[in-house]
Amino acid sequence: MSEADLKRALSWAAEEGWNPGLDDLEPFRTADPSGLFMAWNEGEPVACISGIRYGDDYGFIGFYICRPEHRGKGYGIAIWKHAIAYLGARTIGLDGVVDQQDNYRTSGFDLAHRNIRQSGIAMTDTPMDPRLSPLGQGIFPSIRDYDQDFSGGDRAGFLKLWCAPMVSSRRGFAFVDDGVVKGYGVIRQCDDGFKVGPLFADTPEIADTLFRALAGQAKGQTVYLDTPEPNQAALELAERHELSPVFETARMYKGQAPDLPLERTFGITTFELG
Structure with missing residues (x-):
């Protein structure tokens, strides 16, 4: 992602009701500038994800959004696989919403605990x-x-x-x-x-x-x-x-x-x- 891409991803997160912080952009970019990804189709941004490397042994998946009008077309799973590949052999964590947890299990993720907002x-x-x-x-x-x-x-x-x-x-x-x-x-x-x-x-x-x-x-x-x-x-x-x-x-x-x-x-x- 460019800086403009990340601004767009933050706006998508707001539309999804995730309620990002007003000044999250720079800390998020700094966490791992190479681990923020945007998927495009014919010049149109359609999906985003983050795969943040925390050292050589641990990574974290987040910001996984496919635009509603482009769901079911394969863009989401494509960018998901890209982020997983980027994190390599590291242990990978994520905080999964309820309706996606079965999908994460099929990708090899196991439940550790719930978080309650x-x-x-x-x-x-x-x-x-x-x-x-x-x-x-x-x-x-x-x-x-x-x-x-x-x-x-x-x-x-x-x-x-x-x-x-x-x-x-x-x-x-x-x-x-x-x-x-x-x-x-x-x-x-x-x-x-x-x-x-x-x-x-x-x-x-x-x-x-x-x-x-x-x-x-x-x-x-x-x-x-x-x-x-x-x-x-x-x-x-x-x-x-x-x-x-x-x-x-x-x-x-x-x-x-x-x-x-x-x-x-x-x-x-x-x-x-x-």
Whole structure:
């Protein structure tokens, strides 16, 4: 994809109701510029997909859209096979919508767990806690190191833009105790409301503090949090803040599933890139 192609893909995602962030373009491009694909037929764009390489062992499929008027013509499966081939022998993850999960199984993907998108009105204030630190340049190396447990591979380039302190549509906080990062999260403005993601924390209490810090940046507005179903504490956090399930995906893997710390994962970064 060119930059214009990715803008088009983001607009398609908005039309599909996926609600992308207002400033997702540059972080998505940076994740793996060679892993964003657009299919064309006689000069007309008809389908898109992302196959992001996170190092030599892990990749992630997302952004899989075929335009409604071109479905059933083979374009979708063609670009799907192209992305799978691009990722090669890596373990491949994806977050599959309900009506596509059987198709993914036929391609060798197995269910790992469900993710539940929770939504509600942010009613909390950002706490005045000295352990909360706004994300910025100085703390980024510690955030990058902390994030490695959760991502399945190297995503430092993506993360630097995802956590960028000067982008008006997003805010981030780290929880730092005795000089050690014990959690962090980001909230970003989307076409509809605000999404929290990621939300990673060593304990449920830290996750709650971070969620209140992030949601407090959008008080009175709609917020979304994508919780992995195996993390009961994440589901309880959503319920405590009056968020309700509105959507679900299945985290599926082709190959050996990475050993990710779901008990510390309170919010998925993004369904498109993992």
